[in-house]
Amino acid sequence: MDEKTLIHQISALVDDEHKLRTQLQTGKITEEQERGRLSDIEAQLDQLWDLLRRRRAAKLQGVSPDEVQAHTLDEVEHYLQ
Template structure:
């Protein structure tokens, strides 16, 4: 994935987050359903932002950004632990 594709994925996930909140306010989605899907979206967003940061860092240091791959969700979510 190049930077443009990663940013496109981020925008798609944010759009989905907005739709979920709208569905909740319209009553077409339960709070539990919204919460479960939001957790998945947040993890996917963290994964995308991590990849984008690592691609940018690789570019700044003269490395190949295309060599960077997305880390697993569990790895990204546990960076600070």
């Protein structure tokens, strides 16, 4: 996945976050529904941001960004801060 595609997917997920918040405010979904979906979106965003950062780091080190593979959601969610 190239950088342009990653950025597009990140933007789409951010748009989804905004739509969910609007749906909650207008009563179209419940807080529980919003929380569940937001949790999924946040995990996907974490994974995409991680991949984008690692691809950029690889490029700076002279390594092909195409060699960088996405970490699983579990790996990304359990990184030490």
